[in-house]
Amino acid sequence: MTVIPFTEFKEKSKIIQANEIQIDLPFAPVQYYRHGWQSWSLAAWTNLTPLPVLKPAIFHTLQVNIEHVYKSHPNGSWLGAIQFADGNILLLGALTLDTHVSLINDVLHGRSDAEHGEWFISYGQENIVFEEYIKELEIRFQVVKKNIKPRVWCSWYSLYTMIDEDILYKIFDVLGDLPFDVLQVDDGWQKSIGDWEVNGKFPAGMQALAEKIKSTGRSAGLWLAPLIATKSSKLFREHPDWFLRNERGVFVTAGFNWGEYLFALDTTRPDVTAWLVALMKQVRAWGFDYLKLDFLYAGALKGKRYKDMPREAAYRESLRVMREAMGLDAFFLTCGTPIFPALGLCDAIRIGPDVSHEWEKHRDAVLLYNPSIPATRSAIRTSLNRFWLNPLLHVDPDVAYFELKGNLLAPEHKRLLQDLALICNFKATSDLPQWMTTEEREQLRAFLNLNPQIAQTGRYTFSIDNRVVDFTSTVALPVPPKGLTALWGKVLGWLGSQPFILRIFKGMDDNLLRKRRASL
Numbered sequence: 001m002t003v004i005p006f007t008e009f010k011e012k013s014k015i016i017q018a019n020e021i022q023i024d025l026p027f028a029p030v031q032y033y034r035h036g037w038q039s040w041s042l043a044a045w046t047n048l049t050p051l052p053v054l055k056p057a058i059f060h061t062l063q064v065n066i067e068h069v070y071k072s073h074p075n076g077s078w079l080g081a082i083q084f085a086d087g088n089i090l091l092l093g094a095l096t097l098d099t100h101v102s103l104i105n106d107v108l109h110g111r112s113d114a115e116h117g118e119w120f121i122s123y124g125q126e127n128i129v130f131e132e133y134i135k136e137l138e139i140r141f142q143v144v145k146k147n148i149k150p151r152v153w154c155s156w157y158s159l160y161t162m163i164d165e166d167i168l169y170k171i172f173d174v175l176g177d178l179p180f181d182v183l184q185v186d187d188g189w190q191k192s193i194g195d196w197e198v199n200g201k202f203p204a205g206m207q208a209l210a211e212k213i214k215s216t217g218r219s220a221g222l223w224l225a226p227l228i229a230t231k232s233s234k235l236f237r238e239h240p241d242w243f244l245r246n247e248r249g250v251f252v253t254a255g256f257n258w259g260e261y262l263f264a265l266d267t268t269r270p271d272v273t274a275w276l277v278a279l280m281k282q283v284r285a286w287g288f289d290y291l292k293l294d295f296l297y298a299g300a301l302k303g304k305r306y307k308d309m310p311r312e313a314a315y316r317e318s319l320r321v322m323r324e325a326m327g328l329d330a331f332f333l334t335c336g337t338p339i340f341p342a343l344g345l346c347d348a349i350r351i352g353p354d355v356s357h358e359w360e361k362h363r364d365a366v367l368l369y370n371p372s373i374p375a376t377r378s379a380i381r382t383s384l385n386r387f388w389l390n391p392l393l394h395v396d397p398d399v400a401y402f403e404l405k406g407n408l409l410a411p412e413h414k415r416l417l418q419d420l421a422l423i424c425n426f427k428a429t430s431d432l433p434q435w436m437t438t439e440e441r442e443q444l445r446a447f448l449n450l451n452p453q454i455a456q457t458g459r460y461t462f463s464i465d466n467r468v469v470d471f472t473s474t475v476a477l478p479v480p481p482k483g484l485t486a487l488w489g490k491v492l493g494w495l496g497s498q499p500f501i502l503r504i505f506k507g508m509d510d511n512l513l514r515k516r517r518a519s520l
Contacts, residue, residue, distance in 0.1 A: 013122035013132050021110040021119050032074040032103050033081035037065035038297045038338045040353040040372045043385040048074060052480050054370040055493030062255030063372035067302060075102035078340050091129045093120045095140045097312040097341055114310045130388045141344035143392045148331060149425050151179060151448045156186035157399055157430035162517040163188040164201035172216055174433040179448045182290045183213045184221030193258055194229025194236055196279055210287030221290030226279055227298040230260040242272050244303035254298040259503045264298035267318035268307035280325035289330050296337040316341035333396060348394035352383035355398045358408045366478045367489035376413060380420055381475045384460055397421060399428045402444045405435040418447060419469045423454055423462050434520055
């Protein structure tokens with residue numbers, strides 16, 4: 001354990017080599033910056049009291065760093081920061097992978113699970129401290145930021161998995177001259193999760209789909225989740241030896257979604273590496289040059305690997321292999337990704353959970369106390385608290401909404417999403433042109449054409465062409481439930497961890513989507 005006195009970095013930032021590091025706080029802390037492990041994990045400045053463990057537990061693997069989910073003290077992945085009463089902060093940030101930071105009894109702890117750790121320590125004004133940290137990360141992870149600023153239409157938030165060739169072709173035609181750079185096909189084109197072959201809803205095939213998009217003058221984008229597979233997939237049935245297991249030889253679950261348990265590929269196996277390379281090359285050969293790879297956290301789950309190496313290092317190597325296979329000319333967006341291992345290897349990172357047609361559900365936000373479940377307020381909260389990553393790469397806050405049909409967001413909440421997209425300079429929507437009024441269509445056109453001057457004036461305040469935008473009221477976490485409310489939350493959490501209950505809800509959601517799809 002390396003103990004660093006406050007006097008050593010009070011006047012100047014310091015870099016320390018150590019597996020474990022400890023800093024005794026010079027003053028009483030008032031807030032702690034928790035940095036979640038992957039895209040959907042909470043990042044926020046919070047008070048020092050323990051947060052409730054999010055529910056349902058069945059989602060822990062696909063929402064948080066499961067190795068630390070039950071710790072009651074403030075903690076986070078790679079970095080932690082303390083704010084003091086005078087407004088200054090103390091940042092302890094890793095410059096290496098497989099690291100974690102915790103605040104225990106007014107002592108800041110950093111720990112590396114790899115062979116060695118390297119740490120950046122700085123004290124002072126928040127913006128200056130993070131600027132210095134960014135410079136060090138840029139050097140360590142060899143970050144080169146592309147100047148491309150894509151304007152994206154994607155299929156997910158309007159149709160989800162209910163896509164097919166006919167409806168997408170119609171949408172592409174009706175989009176007309178709206179100034180999108182990319183039309184991205186999301187989940188629903190593949191045979192199953194793990195079997196990345198075109199299904200029967202796309203009889204002309206994926207190459208024809210990409211050619212259709214390119215005929216409109218845009219780049220073709222595609223979603224896939226190459227590091228996971230469901231038990232029912234052909235990949236899992238034919239290659240069970242490809243999947244990650246624990247020390248007891250049991251398959252490591254990568255969460256529950258699509259009505260099934262998910263399993264994680266062991267990306268250190270040579271045959272898995274060859275399969276990933278072939279998959280990336282196939283997608284590029286089809287004609288897709290904007291790739292959104294999702295559920296990537298599976299590559300960094302704890303387990304017994306073919307090669308004995310730290311889990312985040314193993315995941316980063318799989319990203320390097322896929323990046324090389326897809327080519328540097330592809331635009332590579334990572335989602336559901338552990339944040340630091342992706343630095344320098346992708347062009348963009350989703351920095352928050354999914355948005356939603358609703359602002360916030362009482363069930364999810366309060367009873368389940370789960371800020372990683374899709375909700376617009378949760379997406380804005382975590383995206384703002386990760387905006388500091390923006391100098392390193394393109395940060396994706398998820399889509400903005402313009403249409404009213406089927407959307408429960410108040411106008412001011414839709415405007416906040418649109419403003420966040422402008423601030424991040426990552427403009428995307430999933431709105432269906434068939435459902436947009438003439439006024440909504442022109443609002444979207446103006447949004448896509450905007451190139452405003454952005455200035456950050458505070459932690460959650462910005463200037464957009466001299467228009468003040470203040471997100472402060474959106475970022476607070478709910479008050480933890482107590483008494484009967486907490487008890488009801490536990491019951492809901494238990495029910496939400498039962499696969500048969502989740503399958504019932506999936507069936508209900510699918511029926512609603514079919515009705516929505518039929519109205520087109």
